Amino acid sequence: MGMEGIGARVARKEDKRFITGAGRYTDDMVVPGMKHAAFVRSPHAHAAIRKINIKAAMAMPGVIAVLNGKELKADGIGNIICGWMIHSKDGSPMNMGAWSPLATDTVRYVGDAVAIVVADTRAQARDAAEAVEVSYKVKKAVIDPVSALDPKAPQIHPEAANNLIYDWELGDAAAVDAAFKKAAHITKMDVVNNRLVPNAMEPRAALGHYDKAEDHYTCWTTSQNPHVARLVMSAFYNVAPENKLRVIAPDVGGGFGSKIYIYPEELTCLWASKKTGVPVKWVAERTESFLTDAHGRDHVSTVELAFDAKNNMTALKVDTIANLGAYMSLFSSSVPTYLYATLLSGQYKIPAIHANVRTVYTNTTPVDAYRGAGRPEACFLVERVVETAARELGVSPADLRRQNFIKEFPYQTPVIMAYDAGDFDASLDAAMAAAKYETFERRRSTAAKKGKLRGIGMSCYIEACGIAPSAAVGSLGAGVGLWESAEVRVNAVGSVEILTGSHSHGQGHETTFAQLVADRFGVPMDSVSIVHGDTDKVQMGMGTYGSRSGAVGMSAIVKALDKVEEKAKKIAAHLLEADEGDIVIENGELKVAGTDKAVPWFQMALAAYTAHNLPSGMEPGLKEGAFYDPTNFTFPAGCYICEVEVDPETGSTEIVQFVAADDFGNIINPMIVEGQVHGGVAQGIGQALLEGAHYDESGQLLTASYMDYTMPRADNLPSFNVSTTTTACPSNPLGIKGCGEAGAIGSPPAVINAITDAINNNNLSMPATSGKVWAAIRSA
Amino acid sequence: MSEVSMVVNGRKVSGSVEDRTLLVHFLRDNLGLTGTHVGCDTSQCGSCVIHVDGKAVKACTMLAAQASGSTITTIEGLADGASLHVVQEAFKEHHGLQCGFCTPGMIMAAVDMINRHPGGLDEATVRAELDGNICRCTGYHNIVKAILAASKKIKSSSARKKKAA
Numbered sequence: 001m002g003m004e005g006i007g008a009r010v011a012r013k014e015d016k017r018f019i020t021g022a023g024r025y026t027d028d029m030v031v032p033g034m035k036h037a038a039f040v041r042s043p044h045a046h047a048a049i050r051k052i053n054i055k056a057a058m059a060m061p062g063v064i065a066v067l068n069g070k071e072l073k074a075d076g077i078g079n080i081i082c083g084w085m086i087h088s089k090d091g092s093p094m095n096m097g098a099w100s101p102l103a104t105d106t107v108r109y110v111g112d113a114v115a116i117v118v119a120d121t122r123a124q125a126r127d128a129a130e131a132v133e134v135s136y137k138v139k140k141a142v143i144d145p146v147s148a149l150d151p152k153a154p155q156i157h158p159e160a161a162n163n164l165i166y167d168w169e170l171g172d173a174a175a176v177d178a179a180f181k182k183a184a185h186i187t188k189m190d191v192v193n194n195r196l197v198p199n200a201m202e203p204r205a206a207l208g209h210y211d212k213a214e215d216h217y218t219c220w221t222t223s224q225n226p227h228v229a230r231l232v233m234s235a236f237y238n239v240a241p242e243n244k245l246r247v248i249a250p251d252v253g254g255g256f257g258s259k260i261y262i263y264p265e266e267l268t269c270l271w272a273s274k275k276t277g278v279p280v281k282w283v284a285e286r287t288e289s290f291l292t293d294a295h296g297r298d299h300v301s302t303v304e305l306a307f308d309a310k311n312n313m314t315a316l317k318v319d320t321i322a323n324l325g326a327y328m329s330l331f332s333s334s335v336p337t338y339l340y341a342t343l344l345s346g347q348y349k350i351p352a353i354h355a356n357v358r359t360v361y362t363n364t365t366p367v368d369a370y371r372g373a374g375r376p377e378a379c380f381l382v383e384r385v386v387e388t389a390a391r392e393l394g395v396s397p398a399d400l401r402r403q404n405f406i407k408e409f410p411y412q413t414p415v416i417m418a419y420d421a422g423d424f425d426a427s428l429d430a431a432m433a434a435a436k437y438e439t440f441e442r443r444r445s446t447a448a449k450k451g452k453l454r455g456i457g458m459s460c461y462i463e464a465c466g467i468a469p470s471a472a473v474g475s476l477g478a479g480v481g482l483w484e485s486a487e488v489r490v491n492a493v494g495s496v497e498i499l500t501g502s503h504s505h506g507q508g509h510e511t512t513f514a515q516l517v518a519d520r521f522g523v524p525m526d527s528v529s530i531v532h533g534d535t536d537k538v539q540m541g542m543g544t545y546g547s548r549s550g551a552v553g554m555s556a557i558v559k560a561l562d563k564v565e566e567k568a569k570k571i572a573a574h575l576l577e578a579d580e581g582d583i584v585i586e587n588g589e590l591k592v593a594g595t596d597k598a599v600p601w602f603q604m605a606l607a608a609y610t611a612h613n614l615p616s617g618m619e620p621g622l623k624e625g626a627f628y629d630p631t632n633f634t635f636p637a638g639c640y641i642c643e644v645e646v647d648p649e650t651g652s653t654e655i656v657q658f659v660a661a662d663d664f665g666n667i668i669n670p671m672i673v674e675g676q677v678h679g680g681v682a683q684g685i686g687q688a689l690l691e692g693a694h695y696d697e698s699g700q701l702l703t704a705s706y707m708d709y710t711m712p713r714a715d716n717l718p719s720f721n722v723s724t725t726t727t728a729c730p731s732n733p734l735g736i737k738g739c740g741e742a743g744a745i746g747s748p749p750a751v752i753n754a755i756t757d758a759i760n761n762n763n764l765s766m767p768a769t770s771g772k773v774w775a776a777i778r779s780a
Numbered sequence: 781m782s783e784v785s786m787v788v789n790g791r792k793v794s795g796s797v798e799d800r801t802l803l804v805h806f807l808r809d810n811l812g813l814t815g816t817h818v819g820c821d822t823s824q825c826g827s828c829v830i831h832v833d834g835k836a837v838k839a840c841t842m843l844a845a846q847a848s849g850s851t852i853t854t855i856e857g858l859a860d861g862a863s864l865h866v867v868q869e870a871f872k873e874h875h876g877l878q879c880g881f882c883t884p885g886m887i888m889a890a891v892d893m894i895n896r897h898p899g900g901l902d903e904a905t906v907r908a909e910l911d912g913n914i915c916r917c918t919g920y921h922n923i924v925k926a927i928l929a930a931s932k933k934i935k936s937s938s939a940r941k942k943k944a945a
Contacts, residue, residue: 011872018880019868019887021815021855028814201819201827201881201916253881254916286820506879506917671875675918682919706824714910714920
């Protein structure tokens with residue numbers, strides 16, 4: 001490991017612009033003639049649109065246009081799509097209702113877009129949006145996912161009878177039933193996974209610019225995957241063919257999944273730009289983000305875990321209803337199925353598993369992937385039921401887990417996944433040692449003396465990242481491939497540009513990706529640039545989500561670097577009159593191994609471009625590309641331990657210790673990986689203690705601002721004790737697994753297990769607010 | 781309309797704005813100082829923190845007209861030429877930022893916090909005083925670390941200066 005190579009704790013290259021205020025986010029973009037948009041949105045959760053009167057709005061100062069869904073349809077703009085086909089267990093395809101970017105006849109959630117107003121200034125656009133008179137016939141709404149399945153519930157889409165989108169299953173029901181009949185002990189629980197709002201700090205925004213002379217569109221947008229945005233807007237929304245549509249995702253202020261999807265606003269801004277002849281910019285207000293960014297989680301489940309007389313797990317049965325909101329967002333269908341039920345084996349050898357999942361429409365904001373996406377829901381079920389079982393069986397939660405750990409790899413679970421590597425004992429041992437688990441009871445007694453209830457809880461999570469290979473996900477219904485692309489351009493003076501289809505919105509790619517090059521060629525990181533986020537610069541890519549940029553994005557770079565290295569060595573061998581096989585690259589030089597004969601990296605690069613003296617038949621230049629399609633998922637896993645003190649008088653919970661021991665495989669930059677864990681754990685603690693989207697019965701989102709939705713703040717959280725254990729991932733060239741989501745996946749059950757341990761009442765739902773904890777203490 | 785003039789990052793500026801124009805929009809839209817961000821509209825997130833007459837203020841909570849006659853520092857004016865402010869350096873060194881969106885507000889709030897505690901800071905104080913700034917990426921761990929490190933550095937360098945004087 002060099003100072004800047006793989007494994008080095010290198011400070012980030014991208015930081016300079018962010019700490020000096022020179023970052024460039026979508027809202028910072030200005031193009032000549034640019035005007036501003038505001039959306040007219042439904043104030044009702046469910047209503048028929050009778051009439052839209054724009055007269056008053058059009059008369060207001062600065063207003064250029066007010067455009068509606070019928071005009072959008074008339075121009076051939078398509079409906080918003082869901083890109084993953086799920087079939088119900090009876091073989092029928094999912095019941096997908098139509099989602100018009102601007103509603104034409106029915107609105108289905110508060111915030112549903114009805115019209116776009118374009119005006120000279122942002123304030124004028126917002127004023128005029130308020131002046132658009134939409135006459136509605138209000139209908140009854142249904143909010144709760146269980147009630148939505150009632151045949152008497154309001155029907156949201158004609159395509160989905162009883163609001164059922166699909167009724168899907170995974171696993172062997174007969175084997176599970178047989179195991180349950182023979183069980184010595186069964187632990188059964190009802191579990192709700194609370195609805196969350198992702199809340200990236202940068203609100204979503206889009207700037208659409210139609211160039212009439214070139215008949216060409218440019219869209220600056222807050223996207224985690226600009227190429228997918230271009231593909232979908234081109235192929236499905238009919239905005240323009242791909243060569244006439246450039247999508248740029250500049251600096252993006254966090255995503256956490258919510259910026260994967262192609263929402264109505266981007267394409268409507270592009271369309272409105274063509275309609276009005278001016279560039280159109282829209283930036284969400286925070287409440288608009290709360291109402292329209294895809295939400296996360298929102299599952300209602302029953303879980304049952306069966307044991308034999310020796311406390312070995314024999315079967316797991318899960319029944320889940322997942323709320324997908326008013327419309328099916330881009331990957332919504334895959335989250336409660338292939339990203340969820342496939343992880344229900346956890347870290348345990350469970351011979352038989354069966355999951356049934358029903359997804360439903362409700363009159364709420366669409367729900368899609370949010371940091372972890374399906375895996376936090378699976379982990380929460382498994383780790384809560386295992387902890388509860390340990391309490392019921394009267395055995396140590398650590399021992400019960402350890403006894404049932406999968407210890408031999410590869411391991412084929414009964415729910416598709418084949419775990420390739422891991423050492424669950426190692427992470428459990430590391431976490432228990434770091435948490436001083438053995439001496440916890442002493443701390444509990446000390447806390448009791450000062451009137452506090454102290455508890456400890458653990459969670460042994462496993463998740464799946466770098467979802468792939470493309471052919472496999474295609475057979476499961478995915479509409480896209482899940483590979484990644486890279487291009488390595490070595491310039492004539494030896495500096496290097498890496499073009500990647502991954503997109504960085506906080507993950508530090510400009511640093512870690514450059515470390516790969518520094519490690520391989522010995523060139524300084526300063527001479528390596530990472531190019532991403534622009535469909536005119538990078539040909540194609542799948543973007544960043546599902547913790548895929550390390551395992552998949554960097555593997556593509558490695559593949560391209562291999563090709564560059566091969567050609568570079570050929571050139572060097574020719575220049576040095578040596579055998580190609582004898583060339584090694586060290587400290588920025590290509591050397592003949594074991595001699596002092598060498599050619600500096602930059603000189604080799606120059607030779608590639610002068611082309612005066614290249615091996616016979618070799619093309620000039622030094623530029624190579626690669627597409628990498630993984631052969632398997634990767635499986636990060638680890639153990640989190642949370643220790644809390646609860647004040648029985650107020651029910652308030654303080655996290656006094658949080659330990660994370662993760663196995664992410666090999667690590668490129670430990671500083672960045674630790675940061676990912678900190679952030680993920682904070683979001684998981686947020687889910688467990690503070691966060692929750694709440695609707696009233698009529699479908700108004702009551703938690704639609706930071707005054708109502710409790711975001712974790714610095715004084716809600718402790719400093720975290722994070723460490724790693726390592727088993728390399730065998731399926732990719734770097735041996736890395738991915739680290740972006742683990743924190744949010746593993747932490748919620750650890751927190752709830754700790755609080756329920758402290759208060760001696762296992763009946764506690766998330767978020768465990770002080771009010772709920774106070775009540776639970778009194779009903780214990 | 782209101783005529784406003786103020787000193788921003790050492791430069792005299794003026795402009796004509798609608799009465800309702802918030803200071804943050806004057807900075808961003810009129811002056812092109814886009815380092816100050818809008819994250820929430822309700823004075824909760826702190827992405828827009830700047831210094832007005834030496835004090836930390838949420839620029840989304842003040843009208844441009846109210847700030848007329850003030851001396852303002854934004855994130856763009858914090859560094860002294862090419863040399864970064866100690867707090868900026870500390871955020872980089874301790875990985876106190878990821879997506880960078882809350883960062884300008886965090887840094888401006890941190891500078892103010894350190895100024896108000898010349899005797900130094902501890903973790904509990906930093907966490908309590910960061911209450912007005914939301915970060916969704918870092919879990920605050922490294923932000924707290926960066927502020928404590930910067931506070932320590934500033935305290936020891938001002939002690940050295942005092943000694944030398």
